[in-house]
Amino acid sequence: MSQNKGRTLRILVAKPGLDGHDRGAKIVARALRDAGFEVIYTGLHQTPEMIAAAAVQEDVDGVGLSIMSGAHLTLFPAVVDALKERGVDDVTVFGGGIIPQDDIPTLKKAGVSEVFLPGATTQSIVDWIRGNVKPRAEVA
Amino acid sequence: MTGKPAVESKPPVPGKPRRPTPPMHGGADHAVYGREELQAILSERESWTAGELADLLARTPRRRKSFQTDSGIPVPDVLDPAHRSQEDFRRDIGYPGRYPFTRGPQATMYRGRLWTMRQFAGFGSPEDTNARFKYLLAHGMTGLSTAFDMPALMGYDADHSLSRGEVGKEGVAISTLRDFEILFDGIPLGDVTTSMTINASAVVALAMYVAVGEKQGIPRARLGGTIQADMLKEFIAQKEWIVGPRPAVKMVVDMIEFCAKEMPRWNPVSISGYHIREAGATAVQELAFTLADGLEYVQECVDRGMDVDSFAQRLSFFWDVHNDFFEEIAKFRASRRIWARALRERFGARRKESLLLRTHAQTAGVSLTAQQPYNNVVRTALQAMAAVLGGTQSLHTNSLDETYALPTEDAVRIALRTQQIIGYESGVDRVVDPLAGSYYVEYLTDEMERRALDYIRRIDEMGGMLRAVEEGFPQREIAESAYRWQREVESGDRVVVGVNEFRTEGDAPIPLLRIDESVARAQVARLQAVRAERSADRVKETLAGVEKACRDGSNVMPPIIEAVKVYATLGEVCDVFRKVWGQYREDGVF
Numbered sequence: 001m002s003q004n005k006g007r008t009l010r011i012l013v014a015k016p017g018l019d020g021h022d023r024g025a026k027i028v029a030r031a032l033r034d035a036g037f038e039v040i041y042t043g044l045h046q047t048p049e050m051i052a053a054a055a056v057q058e059d060v061d062g063v064g065l066s067i068m069s070g071a072h073l074t075l076f077p078a079v080v081d082a083l084k085e086r087g088v089d090d091v092t093v094f095g096g097g098i099i100p101q102d103d104i105p106t107l108k109k110a111g112v113s114e115v116f117l118p119g120a121t122t123q124s125i126v127d128w129i130r131g132n133v134k135p136r137a138e139v140a
Numbered sequence: 141m142t143g144k145p146a147v148e149s150k151p152p153v154p155g156k157p158r159r160p161t162p163p164m165h166g167g168a169d170h171a172v173y174g175r176e177e178l179q180a181i182l183s184e185r186e187s188w189t190a191g192e193l194a195d196l197l198a199r200t201p202r203r204r205k206s207f208q209t210d211s212g213i214p215v216p217d218v219l220d221p222a223h224r225s226q227e228d229f230r231r232d233i234g235y236p237g238r239y240p241f242t243r244g245p246q247a248t249m250y251r252g253r254l255w256t257m258r259q260f261a262g263f264g265s266p267e268d269t270n271a272r273f274k275y276l277l278a279h280g281m282t283g284l285s286t287a288f289d290m291p292a293l294m295g296y297d298a299d300h301s302l303s304r305g306e307v308g309k310e311g312v313a314i315s316t317l318r319d320f321e322i323l324f325d326g327i328p329l330g331d332v333t334t335s336m337t338i339n340a341s342a343v344v345a346l347a348m349y350v351a352v353g354e355k356q357g358i359p360r361a362r363l364g365g366t367i368q369a370d371m372l373k374e375f376i377a378q379k380e381w382i383v384g385p386r387p388a389v390k391m392v393v394d395m396i397e398f399c400a401k402e403m404p405r406w407n408p409v410s411i412s413g414y415h416i417r418e419a420g421a422t423a424v425q426e427l428a429f430t431l432a433d434g435l436e437y438v439q440e441c442v443d444r445g446m447d448v449d450s451f452a453q454r455l456s457f458f459w460d461v462h463n464d465f466f467e468e469i470a471k472f473r474a475s476r477r478i479w480a481r482a483l484r485e486r487f488g489a490r491r492k493e494s495l496l497l498r499t500h501a502q503t504a505g506v507s508l509t510a511q512q513p514y515n516n517v518v519r520t521a522l523q524a525m526a527a528v529l530g531g532t533q534s535l536h537t538n539s540l541d542e543t544y545a546l547p548t549e550d551a552v553r554i555a556l557r558t559q560q561i562i563g564y565e566s567g568v569d570r571v572v573d574p575l576a577g578s579y580y581v582e583y584l585t586d587e588m589e590r591r592a593l594d595y596i597r598r599i600d601e602m603g604g605m606l607r608a609v610e611e612g613f614p615q616r617e618i619a620e621s622a623y624r625w626q627r628e629v630e631s632g633d634r635v636v637v638g639v640n641e642f643r644t645e646g647d648a649p650i651p652l653l654r655i656d657e658s659v660a661r662a663q664v665a666r667l668q669a670v671r672a673e674r675s676a677d678r679v680k681e682t683l684a685g686v687e688k689a690c691r692d693g694s695n696v697m698p699p700i701i702e703a704v705k706v707y708a709t710l711g712e713v714c715d716v717f718r719k720v721w722g723q724y725r726e727d728g729v730f
Contacts (some may be wrong), residue, residue, distance in 0.1 A: 015729075018290035018306055019431070020379025023419050026619055028508040038306065041730075043728030044379050069290050070545065070655065074305025093180040100544050100652050113153050118543045119639045121630050 007135050010060040014042040014051040016079060018070035024097065028064060031122030037129065048075060052082035055091055062133040064125075065095035066113075072099050077110035090131045096120060179224045183716060193217065197642050204233040210464040211422040213587045216536070219579035222638040227582060232477070236531075236572045239484075239723075241476040242585065243573035244531040245496040249682035250569035256534040257559045258335060259499065262287030264659045266322035269312040272329060275598040279556060284327070285335040288345070289312030295341040295382045295714025298663040307660035310546070311337075315667045315709050320348040321355065330358040334365035334501070335534075342369035343391050343701045344710045346408075354705075363681065364405035364454055366500070369395055370398040370412045372433040372605055375726075376614045377419035383721035385609055391696055391717075393440045398697040407456040410500065416614070417460035418506045420622020423471050426460060426589055428595030429605075429614045431478055435596070436605035438487055452494035459532070460502040461523040468523070469575055470584035472499070472530025478589055478596075492640045495653055501527040502670060508543045512638035515648050516540040521558045528562055529575055535559055545652045612729075619730070667709065674707040682706055683716055690720040 004092055013029040033039045040058050055063050080093050096116035104115045115130055207215040236246030259281055261272045273284055288311040291303035298307045298314040307313045338345045346367050350360045366531040371388040374381050399408035413430035441451055461468050479497040483489040503523035508516045517540050524537050537555040539547030602608045628634035633643045685699035701711055
């Protein structure tokens with residue numbers, strides 16, 4: 001347990017949906033790695049189920065979703081649900097992309113902990129993860 | 141949907157031997173100024189450097205230790221004729237409409253006709269986009285430009301499980317010819333030109349356009365427009381694909397070949413720097429990788445046995461226009477010179493039309509900010525001005541709200557008005573290539589050319605762009621540049637107005653366009669109705685024809701036209717590609 005508490009945070013950076021705009025996802029992945037986290041990047045065109053499976057398999061503490069296609073209201077909650085279906089409710093899900101401000105309350109209600117909008121710095125994402133993503137408890 | 145992708149199972153192959161890159165044209169023997177006058181200019185520069193410049197620097201240092209363009213080209217305090225003493229006007233600059241076309245592809249440029257004001261549009265249902273097209277045409281837009289939704293771009297029908305949440309969101313939803321009939325309803329396809337931004341599934345979209353033209357009574361030979369169909373830049377930057385690079389490029393060549401024979405007014409590929417730049421490339425990288433993509437397509441066509449002069453005049457280009465005003469202008473000018481020389485010296489093109497680089501341009505979406513969104517109108521205006529001073533043939537200006545969503549009608553109108561103000565009020569249209577002879581712009585044009593040719597040489601050494609893409613070379617170069625840019629913004633070294641400087645709190649929200657899920661439901665209902673009404677036998681038969689062409693290497697265009705005419709869906713045709721060549725996947729490297 002103690003070892004687990006002190007472990008380096010593991011973050012999955014994921015691209016749900018069909019859009020291929022991965023500039024943001026890759027920059028964030030790299031910035032998180034440079035900040036000392038362990039980072040896994042899914043690559044493009046992932047379904048919510050693929051992302052949830054990767055999160056479980058990689059035993060991550062947080063999942064960062066990047067989307068530009070406008071499908072966030074469908075796909076972000078679907079990732080949260082897919083995690084729940086796998087019995088996972090202690091992985092912090094956050095995200096960013098081309099997302100109207102007005103959609104943030106809906107996303108938060110659906111279980112997305114934080115949403116980063118265009119212009120957010122990678123430092124603000126790093127700081128938020130340090131403050132909000134906790135190492136998951138060891139699975140019994 | 142079986143079988144290992146042919147592309148990935150192939151062992152790495154050494155690249156085809158390439159002809160050497162055209163030589164750099166530097167070091168002219170004759171100069172604009174005589175030796176004596178040059179000496180006098182150099183002495184004057186020295187005295188100014190020791191005098192006025194040194195005096196002022198002693199009191200007020202420069203704002204930065206060194207200045208450079210966004211691509212890293214060093215920028216001196218001031219340039220003078222001595223810096224340009226090697227310039228050869230007739231060889232490197234010359235006259236518009238004449239080799240090497242630095243000053244523009246036509247002799248009269250905007251004195252003859254302004255650029256085409258072509259606003260990219262597409263969202264929701266085909267009915268929604270049809271209405272937006274008619275709105276834009278009524279407001280003076282002179283060409284159509286179609287954006288497709290993600291499922292159409294990736295080759296999935298609206299009812300595919302991967303399409304959920306995406307139908308009609310980033311562009312218009314299209315699954316069958318029925319959708320195309322609605323999209324272009326009431327728009328005379330013989331009178332407008334249409335641009336279609338679609339790549340991996342472009343062969344299907346072009347086939348549908350041919351079919352819808354026929355329904356309107358317009359033969360394919362009379363259809364004018366452009367289809368993007370630039371797959372190399374998809375693997376490099378935009379990442380929308382179906383099959384791997386080699387079969388994808390084969391289908392691009394199929395389209396070029398088909399259009400060379402049957403659609404003389406159609407541009408079968410729009411070789412695009414836009415997405416490469418938006419993914420983070422510098423202007424030099426955009427220029428180099430895009431031209432290298434173009435050279436690869438030409439090589440592939442020539443390897444297939446086509447005469448370069450039979451198709452080269454229909455290749456068109458698409459540049460991004462970013463913030464660094466003069467560097468962008470230089471990029472347009474350098475691109476024409478490099479292309480003309482490469483086509484003539486490397487491929488032996490003889491027809492003048494084969495040497496012309498004609499281009500569309502779009503202001504840089506990535507430069508827009510969510511903060512203080514009205515500032516985006518100003519950014520876009522400056523970028524549009526650079527495209528015009530660079531001599532673009534066609535232009536899209538972004539709308540102020542595009543960091544949030546697809547643009548509203550009001551926002552699009554301001555963007556279109558921006559172009560009209562430049563075209564009709566600013567006076568920049570009155571002379572051809574107004575910045576020629578500017579010491580700085582000519583210096584930048586030469587530097588852009590030199591640096592792009594360096595990259596092109598490296599890509600040639602790898603065996604060409606297809607090989608370089610398979611090795612991930614341009615992808616890595618772009619990711620490095622993107623990360624560097626982000627670090628510069630975060631360190632404050634690069635100012636973004638309203639983002640890391642000159643911030644305000646609590647921007648008033650702007651109105652946004654919303655696409656609701658009823659579009660997806662309606663699209664799925666129509667798709668299912670089409671499937672129920674069509675002849676299942678004819679669909680099966682024609683899809684077998686598509687598969688046969690994929691397998692025997694013949695041109696896929698004719699059988700795809702037959703298939704879409706009997707309402708085979710876009711997804712069904714693309715499933716054939718997936719079956720024959722395998723679904724392409726990229727590793728998640730960053």
